[in-house]
Amino acid sequence: MKLPLSWLSDYTDMSGITPECYNHALTMSGSKVEGIENIGDKIQNIVTGKILSVEKHPDADKLKVCMLDVGTETLQIVTGADNVKPGQTVPVAKDGALLPDGTKIKKGKLRGVESNGMLCSYEEIGMTKEDFPDAEYGILILEDGLPLGKDIKEVFGLDNPVVEFEITSNRPDCFSVIGLARETAVTFNRPFNVKTPVVKGSGDDINNYMRITVDEPTLCKRYTAKMVKNVKIGPSPAWMVKRLKSCGIRSINNIVDITNYILLEYGQPMHAFDMSYLEGNEINVRRARDGEPMTTLDGEEHTLDSSMLMICDGKKPVAVAGVMGGLNSEVREDTKTVLFESATFLGSSVRITAKKLGLRTESSSRFEKGLDTENTYPAVMRACELVEELGCGEVVDGIIDVYGTKPEKVTIKFEPERINEFIGFNVPTDEMVKTLTDLGFTVDGDEICVPTFRPDVLCFNDIAEEVVRMYGYDKIPSTLMDGDTTVGIKTYGQQIEDRVKNTLVGCGLYETLVFSFTNPNIFDRLNMPADSAKRNAVVITNPLGVENSIMRTTAIASMMEVVARNENFKAENVRLFELGKIYIPKEGEDLPEERRVVTIGMYGNCDYFDLKGVVEVMLDDLGIAKRSFEPEKENTTFHPGRCANLVAGGRTIGVIGQIHPEVSENYGVSSDVYVAEIDFEDMLMLAKTEKTYKKLPKYPASQRDLALIADEGVLAAQIESIIKKKAGNIFESLTLFDVYKGNQIPENKKSMAYSLVLRDENKTLTDDDVNPIIESILKELSAKLDVTLR
Amino acid sequence: MKEQLLAIRKSAEEKLVSLTSLQELEDVRVSVLGKKGELTQVLRQMGALSAEERPIIGALANEVREAIESALSERKTVLLAKAREEKLAKEVIDVTMAGKKPEIGGLHPITKVLDEVKNIFLGMGFSIAEGPDVELDYYNFEALNIPKEHPARDTQDTFYVSDNVVLRTQTSPMQIRVMEKAKPPIRIIAPGRVYRSDAVDATHSPVFHQIEGLVVDKGITMADLKGTLEQFIKSLYGQDAKIRLRPHHFPFTEPSAEVDVSCFVCGGKGCRVCKGEGFIEILGAGMVHPDVLRRCNIDPDEYSGFAFGLGLERIVMRRMNIDDMRHLYENDVRFLKQF
Missing domain, CATH: 3.30.56.10 (Phenylalanyl-tRNA Synthetase; Chain B, domain 1)
Structure with a gap:
């Protein structure tokens, strides 16, 4: 809401209040000032001057040399304008003057003739054709008799700070000059006065001409109307044009301007109908019929529906209630009789209608917030008062006021x-x-x-x-809460989340944050089968674009995008992780299940085992010891020979592997990319982070190396499982330190060298203890896996 | 024999003076004191000596042995010291060369600042609540006094999943979720992602983070709200930071306030960053609306409370001097490695 400060003086005392002081005080009392504009601040040293003489420039055909009386002195100024004559009063920008567009005027010579300033057009002093509809092209000719040397800002009232307020939705009353004046008066503790409008009237009775019925009293809470006859349409006086303009409203003609003036002053949207176009001498407020056509006064055609409230005459809609009038009944140059409407419509109804029609007007934006039904009467009376003041018509006596239920006290x-x-x-x-x-x-x-x-x-x-x-608010002291103390502590889940992040950072990974919504094409880019359950995602009905139109069901796509971006930026050896949510739709429920997942991505100087190592460190830290990595060949996002499901607690809690080269290609990535996606909620359930002390060993360990020959297809996990089982409770550790294929090893076989450490808590192990165990291990390996000692 | 012994001693002592390495020293020891050494050889002839001569020569022989041994040991100490010095001299390195840094990663700047905020509130006895991103319209709007067709919905460009499901536009629904479950005293913060239909640019993102705060108890006052926020701001920005409350409107708090913090650049004098105001808007706050309390079965005549909400990205960006919000979600490692 824009408000010229000068307008406030109609209702309260504004003396001694600077714009800066006003800005701060109103902001602090709850009417937030967005800014103050004053065109006057940008105009300096432009005064009225009388042209004494006009001579031709000796060396330039198109220039003229004028002598000007600017009150205190006589100035010689060269101008290029054609419309100057001796005796005229004109705006003169003197040496050192400032124009609103920022231009500085300096004295100088034009084609050898001294010029001590510039004569101005209306545009050069920041005004428009609207302000001077009759002005001819060239220098602005002012009315005769103005005192000479008078500041042009005073002549046109350009020193007019306009404050722009951010009005919050709870204060529809502040969408009016009167409302803001009340706030101003209370803020500065000054008197506040609104005069009751006085209408003389011209006899007769509106009820002789018009009948008004309201079919929908809940949507139209009050409909008040006055009638004006013998209307003389013409321009509004300068003071009114200026006030409207300061508030951003263009002058149309006196009647329309009055309705807009009331909109600003009282915050009450009004409409003026040309009564000669209202058929059947009646106004009926009703819902539109589905499909009913209507052309609003902006010339747009609309198709209405029954949710919209219409102002109709005896036959047709003549206005969309609270939004915009119809083209068929607008006030024109030849209008003779006017019906002023001052009504209150239900905010939500106006809002929906305005939205559906794509018409958001000064009127609808006020109605939306819910207006005071008590305001329609003084507003329409004030309009009539102005009609009489401006002499643009005769106000017919009587009023039609259809007022349903008055608001409860x-x-x-x-x-x-x-x-x-x-x-x-x-x-x-x-x-x-x-x-x-x-x-x-x-x-x-x-x-x-x-x-x-x-x-x-x-x-x-x-x-x-x-x-x-x-x-x-600045007088509010600062205190801290009394009452029971509360313990501020992170939940177990929050602690585990911190822990996982810190472990991964310790492993050299950088944390990423990505958007939670994504493009439905990710499923194809990730090579997911057409029937993959992951393709079922939460869909946003009004997305910004298709790329952000579903909530992600996997975090691998986001990781691939980040990897692609970094590879594109030529980053080497990139290691990243993300701990974020995925959103899984739940059959029969409104809200999806939101699960946190840990996603790790790396490329560059690394391989599958670097990735797996990081995952293992994380699982070790969380105490998830019982786990296995099971080869997975069916996951089409990953390399079929380099992918495993992470199984723990009896189910798959994650996947880890090298991204399928085809998927990498889909993302424009040329490096081998290693990615793991692990369900955080599952890890949280399985985590055992309470650690207790285990006695340090008293007796030495016994270490044996086992060089084994196995079929290529035999998995380390299979061998290790047998060794662990057979070693029983003296098992301490098992490390695979070499894998070899090639010379001296039969084809389709591999050599695997293990270092096995055994230890008994209660004694030193002897060969007699260890040998039988090794034998049983080898026997079992041979029997189950056809693995032999090299 | 006496002459022989003295000659051995003299010769050994002369050799020791001239030798330079531990190996040579060992050679001398063996050649003199070893099984086949000169001294040993001489002592073997002791048997041929008379009873009178034997003790005299024996004593002399011992004296000579001790003297040689002591000289050997002395010389060995010198040589060892010299050898160590030489070794150290050879081991000189350029200590100004770069160290070998272990590879550690880093948390995202948003996580880092969020951790800081969490720690401040944990210290004040707040717990941390969490809730869904995909939220019921009821929690996001209706329970917060924003019914359908309320004009306040205009200012929050909402992503809809269905008529009654939205991507939460604010963390305020957590107020309701917390109050529905917990009974006062309540002190929580609820950080999380929020979503608004804003195109990505240097200062906007359709996904960003907010931190909601909620306190409900008997006798909670507006002064408590101000005091708590002041404590928070001073912990985050230093003891010199000041806050300013301005009246504002939020449907779910009453009275409501916008809260400004003194400008970090000029400290309140007014500069380009704060547009001459001396203050920068940082969060919204207010006393929990009685209808909101009532909706969660908390009696507003018995209890009162305050709530606040702040945007995390803006704090992160100012704190770390980040000029473009897009960096936060692009995850360029050159960016991530800076924090």
Whole structure:
């Protein structure tokens, strides 16, 4: 909402208040000032001057040399304009003058002739054709008789700071000059006065010409109308044009301008109908019929439906209620009789209609917030007062006022002590009463009556806010809560999350954060089968674009995108992780299941075993010892020979492997990429992070190396499982330190060298203890896996 | 024999003076004191001596042996020291050459700052609550006094999954979820992702993070809200930081405030960064609306509370001098390695 500060003087005393001081004070009392504009600040040293003489320039055909009386001195100025004549009064930019576009005027010579300034057009002093519809091209010729040397800002009232407010949705009353004037007056503790409009009238009775019915009293809470006859359409006076313009509204003609003026002054949208186009001498407020056509006054054709409220005459819709009038009944140059509408429509209904029609107007944006039904009467009376003041018509006596249910009187208990307890400091009761009264509330004993223009005030908290915002938020002291102390501690899950992140950072990985929504094409890019359950995702109905249109069901795609970006940036040896959510739709439930997953990605100087090592370190840290990595050949996102499912707690909790080269290609990645995606919630369930001390060994260990020959297809996990089982409770550790294929090893076989460490807690192991165990291991390996000693 | 012994001693002592290596020293020891050494050879002839001569020569022989042994040992100490010195001299390195850094990774800057914020509130007795990103319209809007067709919905460009399911536009639904389950005293923060239909640019992202705060107890005041936020801001930005509360409107708090913090660049004097204001808006806050409390079966006549919500990205960007929000979600390792 834009507001010229000068307008406020109609209702309160603005003397001595600078724009800066106003800005701060209103912001701190709850009406946030977005900014202040003053074209006057950008104009300097431009004054009125009288042209004494006009001579031709000796050396230039198109230039003229003028002598000007600017009050204090006579100046010689060269101009190129054709429309200057002696005797005219014109705006003169003197030496050192500043124009609103930032130009500085300096004296100098034009083709050898001294020029001590510039004569100005209306554009050069920041005005428009609208301000001077009759002005000819060239220098702006001012009215005769202006004092000479007078600052042009005073002549046109250009020193006019306009404040732009951010009005919050709870304060529709502040979408008006009067509302903001009230806030201003209370903020500065100054008097506030709105005159009751006085309409002389011209006899006759509106009821002789018009009948108004409202079919939908819930959607149209009040419909008030006055009639003006013998209308003389013409331009509005300069003061009105200027005020409208300062608020960003273009002048149309006197009648339309009056409705807009009331919109600004009272915050009450109005409409003026040309009564000669209203058929059947009646207005009927009803819902549109489905499919009913209508052309609004902006010339747009619309198809209506029954959710929309219409203002209709005896036959057809003539306005979309609260949104825009119809082209068929708009006020024109030849309009003779006008019906002023001043009504209250239900905010939500106007909002929906405006949205459906794609028409958001000054009117609809006010109605949406819910307007005061009590405002329609003074607003329409003020419009009539202005009609008489401007002499643009005769106001017919009588009024039509269809008023359904009057708003219920809202009263709130006045509890000054409770207010003080609630805000945490003491405001004297009489100050509370004064503030509330000034704001329009009535305080009677322990009862506060809320004015109808404040529908936002409904309860104790609202009253407390009125008091504290006017008393000053800056006076609130800082205290800390009394009462029971509470323990601030992270939950187990939060601690585990921190722990996983720290472990992965310790492994040299960098944490990434990515968007939670993604492109539905990821499933194809990841080579997922057409029937993959992961393709079932939460779909956003109004996405920014297809690339962000589903909630991700896997984090691998995000990781691949990050990998691709980094490879593209020529980063080498990249190691990354992410701990984020995936979103799994749940049959029959509104909300998906949100599961956290840990995703690791790496490329460069690394292989599958580097990745697996990181995963193992993480699992070790979480105490998830019982786990296995089972070869997985069916997962089409991964290399069929380099992929494993991580199995723990009896189910698959993750997948790890080298990304399938085809998938890498889909992402434009040329490196081998290693990725693991592990369900965090599963890890959380399985984690055993409580650690207890285990006695340090007293007796030495016995170490044996086993060089084995196995078929290529035999898995290390199979061999290791047998060794562990057979070693029983004296097993300590088993390390595979060499794998070899080639010379001296039969074809399709491999040599695997293990170092096995055995230890007995209670004694030193002898060969007699160890040998039988080794024998049983070898026997079992041979029997089960056809593995032999090399 | 006496002459022989003295000659051995003299010769040994002369050799010791001239020799330079431990090996030579060992050679001398063997040649003199070894089984076939000169001294040993001489002592073997002792048997041929008379009873009178034997003790005299014996004593002399012992004296000579001791003298040689002591000289050997002395010389050995010198040589060892010399050898160590030479070794050390050979082992000189250029200590200004780069160290071998172990590879450790790093947390994302958002995580780092969030951890800082969490720790401040944990220290004040707050717990950390978490909730879903895909949220019921009821929690995101209706329970927060924002019914359907409320104009406040305009300011939050919402992603919809269905008529009653949205991507949460704020972390405030966590207020409701927490109050539905827990009874006062409640002190929580709820950090999380929020979603708004804003195209990506240097200052906007359709996904970003907020941190919600909620305190509900008997006798909670607006002064408590201010005091708590002041404590938080001072912990985050230093003891000189000041806060300023301005009246504002949020549907689910009343009274409501926008909270500014004194400008980090100019300290409140006014500069380009704070547009001459001296303050920068950092969060929204207010006293929990009684209707919101009532909806969660908390009696507003008995309990009161405050809530606040702040955007994490803006704090991170200012703290780390990041000029473009897109960096936070692009995960360029050249960026990630800077923190």
